[in-house]
Amino acid sequence: MDKFTTLEPVRLYVSGTSTSARAPKGSKGASGERTVGRLPRDLHVLVLSHLPIPDIPSYSRCSRATAKLAREDRIWDLRWAALQVDTLGLSATLDEIEAKLQPKSNASRSPPTIPVHSLDDDFGDFTTANSSVSLSYPDFPGFTTSPPQPMPSKHSSRARYMRAHNILKQCLTPLSSPPHTVLSELSELLNTTLIQQSRILHLLSLFLSPRVQPVRAWVASSASLHSAIDRFDSGLLTAFDTADSKGDEVGMRDAAQSSWEVWTGQGDWEMGKVWAEKREIFYEQGRWDPLANFTQDGLLDFDAMDSFMTNTLSSLEEHGARAVRVFPPASRVLLGFAERVATEVVGEYISPLLTRAREISNEVYLKATAASFREAWRIVEIIEKVSGERKDSNVSRSQAEDVVYRMYEVNMDEYLDEEVESLKQIFEVICRRWENTISGQATKPINTASATRFLNSHNPAQVKRNVLASFTDILLLPVTIVPRTVGAVGAVLTTGGNAAVQGIAMLNPQRWVGGEQRGYSKDLEKDDMPDGVVFEIGEDISVPALHATNGNLDKLDLLLSLDVSLELIHADREALKRAETFAAYPGHYGHRVRDTIEEIFILMLQGMSGRHIAPGFQLATEQMTSYKPAEHEETTSVDPLLQFFELVHVGDTIQSMVQVYFDKELAPHIDRTDFLNAVVREKKRFENVLDDSVAAGLNAGTQVLMNQVEHIILTLTKPREYYPPEDAPLELGPTQGCTEAIKCLETHCKLLKGSTSKEVLEVFYQEVGIRLIGILQKHIKRQIISLNGGFQVIADLNAYYTFISSLKVSSITADFSHLKMLGHVFVVEDAKDLAQIVRDVTRYGGAYRPEDVYEFIQRRSDWKKIEKTVDKTMYNLSFKDDCIIS
Numbered sequence: 001m002d003k004f005t006t007l008e009p010v011r012l013y014v015s016g017t018s019t020s021a022r023a024p025k026g027s028k029g030a031s032g033e034r035t036v037g038r039l040p041r042d043l044h045v046l047v048l049s050h051l052p053i054p055d056i057p058s059y060s061r062c063s064r065a066t067a068k069l070a071r072e073d074r075i076w077d078l079r080w081a082a083l084q085v086d087t088l089g090l091s092a093t094l095d096e097i098e099a100k101l102q103p104k105s106n107a108s109r110s111p112p113t114i115p116v117h118s119l120d121d122d123f124g125d126f127t128t129a130n131s132s133v134s135l136s137y138p139d140f141p142g143f144t145t146s147p148p149q150p151m152p153s154k155h156s157s158r159a160r161y162m163r164a165h166n167i168l169k170q171c172l173t174p175l176s177s178p179p180h181t182v183l184s185e186l187s188e189l190l191n192t193t194l195i196q197q198s199r200i201l202h203l204l205s206l207f208l209s210p211r212v213q214p215v216r217a218w219v220a221s222s223a224s225l226h227s228a229i230d231r232f233d234s235g236l237l238t239a240f241d242t243a244d245s246k247g248d249e250v251g252m253r254d255a256a257q258s259s260w261e262v263w264t265g266q267g268d269w270e271m272g273k274v275w276a277e278k279r280e281i282f283y284e285q286g287r288w289d290p291l292a293n294f295t296q297d298g299l300l301d302f303d304a305m306d307s308f309m310t311n312t313l314s315s316l317e318e319h320g321a322r323a324v325r326v327f328p329p330a331s332r333v334l335l336g337f338a339e340r341v342a343t344e345v346v347g348e349y350i351s352p353l354l355t356r357a358r359e360i361s362n363e364v365y366l367k368a369t370a371a372s373f374r375e376a377w378r379i380v381e382i383i384e385k386v387s388g389e390r391k392d393s394n395v396s397r398s399q400a401e402d403v404v405y406r407m408y409e410v411n412m413d414e415y416l417d418e419e420v421e422s423l424k425q426i427f428e429v430i431c432r433r434w435e436n437t438i439s440g441q442a443t444k445p446i447n448t449a450s451a452t453r454f455l456n457s458h459n460p461a462q463v464k465r466n467v468l469a470s471f472t473d474i475l476l477l478p479v480t481i482v483p484r485t486v487g488a489v490g491a492v493l494t495t496g497g498n499a500a501v502q503g504i505a506m507l508n509p510q511r512w513v514g515g516e517q518r519g520y521s522k523d524l525e526k527d528d529m530p531d532g533v534v535f536e537i538g539e540d541i542s543v544p545a546l547h548a549t550n551g552n553l554d555k556l557d558l559l560l561s562l563d564v565s566l567e568l569i570h571a572d573r574e575a576l577k578r579a580e581t582f583a584a585y586p587g588h589y590g591h592r593v594r595d596t597i598e599e600i601f602i603l604m605l606q607g608m609s610g611r612h613i614a615p616g617f618q619l620a621t622e623q624m625t626s627y628k629p630a631e632h633e634e635t636t637s638v639d640p641l642l643q644f645f646e647l648v649h650v651g652d653t654i655q656s657m658v659q660v661y662f663d664k665e666l667a668p669h670i671d672r673t674d675f676l677n678a679v680v681r682e683k684k685r686f687e688n689v690l691d692d693s694v695a696a697g698l699n700a701g702t703q704v705l706m707n708q709v710e711h712i713i714l715t716l717t718k719p720r721e722y723y724p725p726e727d728a729p730l731e732l733g734p735t736q737g738c739t740e741a742i743k744c745l746e747t748h749c750k751l752l753k754g755s756t757s758k759e760v761l762e763v764f765y766q767e768v769g770i771r772l773i774g775i776l777q778k779h780i781k782r783q784i785i786s787l788n789g790g791f792q793v794i795a796d797l798n799a800y801y802t803f804i805s806s807l808k809v810s811s812i813t814a815d816f817s818h819l820k821m822l823g824h825v826f827v828v829e830d831a832k833d834l835a836q837i838v839r840d841v842t843r844y845g846g847a848y849r850p851e852d853v854y855e856f857i858q859r860r861s862d863w864k865k866i867e868k869t870v871d872k873t874m875y876n877l878s879f880k881d882d883c884i885i886s
Contacts, residue, residue: 036065048075052213053165076158082211083164083203093199098167100189165214168207175221175228182228194236194254198261201229205264226264233259237271244275252326260328272333275323279337281315282344290353293368298360300483302371308349309375313382316341320386329394335403338383342407346376354411362422369415370578371482376404398586405585412582412589416596423575423603427568431611434564438619464653467562471657475569475664479577559616559643560650562657565608569661572604576665583669594669601666602682608658609689613651617693620644624700629711636744638708641701645751648697651690658686691760698764705748706771712744713737713779722789722826723861730788734799742803745772749807762809769804769812773819776800786861790826797823818847825857831866835873850874 036044048069051059060070069075085091174185183190190197207214208222215221236259243251259271288311292304320334327333350372357368380400387395579600582593624640632639662683670679716737724730734742745768752761776797785793801816821844828834837843838853857863857870 036063036069041069044069045072045075049078052216052218053079054214054216071158073157076156076161079212080157080161080164082209083161083206085160085164085203088199088202090199090203093196093203094164094167096192096196097171097189097200097203098163101167101170164207168204169214171204172208172215172221175224177224179224179227180231182224183231186228194258195261197232198236198258201225201232201262202264205229229262229264233262233270236262237274240271240275249322249326256327256331260331269331272323272327272331272336275327276333276337276340279315279319281312281319281341285345285348288349290349290351291356293353294356294360298364300357300364300367300371302375302482302484305349305353305372305375306482306484309346309378312341312345313378316379316382317386320383321389324386324389324393329390329392334383334387334393334395335399338379338400338403339406342376342379342403346379347407347410350376350408350411362418362425366415366419366422366575366578367481367483369411370581373404373408373411373581374481376408379404401584402586405589409589412585412592415582416579416589416592419575419579419596420599420603423571423600426571427603427607427611430564430567430571431607434561434612435615438559438616464649464656467653468656468660471566472660472664475573475661479574481578481581559619560613560647560654562650562653564612565654565657568604568608568612569657572600573661573665575600597666597669598677598679601662601679605658605682605686608654609686613654614689614693617647617651617697620647621697621700624697624704627704627707629708636712636740636747638701638705638744638748641705641708641748642751644697644701645748648694648752651694655687655690658683694760695763698760699767702764702767702771705745705768706775709741709744709772710775710779712741713775716740717779720789722783722785722792724786724788724792726788728788730791732791732795734796735792738796738799742799745803746806765807765809766812769807769809769815772800772804773812773815776819780856781859783859784861785826785859787827787829789861790823793826794820794823814845815847818844822848822853822856825853826860831869832873834866835870838870839874 034041044066048056048059056070056075060067081087083090085094171186171189174182174189177185190200192200204225205222206212208218208225212218236255240252240255240259243249243255256271260269263269288308289304293300293302295301316338320337323333323337353372354365354368357365380397380403383395383400383403384397387393387400576597579593579597582589583597584590585593620640620643624644627638627640629638666679670677672680674680714737717735721735721737749765749768752764780793783789783793797816797820801813801820804816805813807813825834825837828837834857838850838857841848841850844853854874860866
């Protein structure tokens, strides 16, 4: 028994001053407890936030902790916010009610006395039950204790709600009367202006709301109050209609403001809605015929819609201005009225118009869609204009624009899809027509008799600059979307007078004039343009006609057409300008419009590269590869290569036109630095197609050119050019074959300059030089060269070196310098010296090995005489001493 410790008495209950000792495990003390009883403190706060006001005293009497929670401001913040006194500016209204009810509020009641143990804490410590606490239950469900609790600050949410509750509760007695007598029962309270009456009723409706629940019978009182408010609002509507019929805007404004003040925010505000419904503009659709916008030929003439919109906008301006003046800005009656006008009047007019346009053709439909939207857009300016009737109208530009955007959304899906599909069909027609035109020309011989634009000019670069300047002038011509009187074709282009007409004449593709293609060009008379001149060039530059005005391709030596390129660009720009009409569309359709704008440009690039440029260069390349110099009399001119060089000039001009079009029209819609953008990527691919086509053609053209050069050298080199008779006079000038070959090379190299990039040009020159060296080496090896003829070889090699040096390509210049040095082996008389020259590998910069030079010296006319000496000196060979026959 000694092992057991004696148990000490344990106090089961401690005094109320040490409540923390009895707190459950994990809870904090009174200064910062996380739980009240077994429930989290925040859960109690949530319950209190949603309890009806009459139930809060009962909840607060559960314990000191719940009583403390019931006094916290966060409980009353929600109640005070629900009254919206600060939000709606109802503080003065509350003061006015208090002033009228002041005599009634002086009555007070004596509070009952209850034992303090009923306010005991969580676990019921009754050790101090001898004292008592006096609780008062006034109209507001607060409580006081003895000793008295400190009163809340008058600026706290609880204090403000207590004041409002005690004031407004005194107004609830008349609500128990029959609904038709409530207003008369409240007559003493409502004996003030209409607007103040509205605010009082609105404040009472907020007080009797589910978010406050101030009394037990709040549901019945709220129903009675809302019936009274409906009767009050009906009276205001009658007063408004009376004032409206008299044109009394002051009376209308007072009634409208009062009706707005009393409106609880649920459902539609009837006064603004009823006023809008009575406007005669909604019942005049029979006056206007949407089909009057079409001529008998099925073309568009929007004079009819212009008249319709003028009348509609006049009504919108008249009634909209009055709505701004008489209705509260927050009611947004102007925007609501404008939306109804846009949807029920303008939208209903546009719908049959577009249906009829669709029946006529896709082209008419697309133009009608953009034109009708542009006409409807005039609503935005009117809304902005009438909203200026008062400074606090609070109507922004974007809100005005949204009126038209929402109205037109029903048409956007069909329009955007059709814009892309129609553009594909137009490009297909243009490209297929061109393909059919040139399909029979691929196997025909090149006709060099016809003149060309670039190669026959004194300054091709200046020609190109004039072409681009003319193209830019036309590209910048303003495009009007809404057709007037002249019909759908002529109204697409606003010419701006004679200057615009002259600008079109400078780029006048004859196939656009009249006929099937309806594009941007006016129906110009043939007298408006110089005969046969497509581009107007400066006086110092002579540019013959590209082709006759009948468009006969037999006289056209090009496989690319600036006319076709312009057709593609202008068809694309027409679609782009229509789509730009919708470029500012917000939301989903805004993304679709921007995607469509990008797709429009991408389709043009794909058609230009895949259906025009690449096939044209391919045909030119095929023609070059089939060219045989021996079959042509002209020796210094390689017809297919001239054709190709002209093609390169045209291709470069087309690329420049595309770049100008991109810079002027597309760049504002995209981020040019975004290399992942679809337009940027497709434009880069277009440029690569052109570069690859030029490179492939240059490769074939170089071979053709060098075949021609070799043919010239072979045919014009006389049999004993390098082995003249001993008594023949020595002339140190280049031979005719050399001169003509260099002339051919100079002609073609000069033609390419300015039509392609410096890098491509340098590669072409380098390839020419490399192949020329091979031709000359082969040419020398097939000759018999005497000592005097060796000087002729050196003269030719010097001439070739001078030509190559003029190209300014360092790598091939060095190669020709070594080749020129190689010519000296034909003028050295002493065989031993010749052998030493052959063995000197440094003499030719490593370009020729001794065995290579050995092959050349074998072409000397005296080779049989010097062969043994050269061999012995070069290889230290002696057939007597070193050769043993066994």
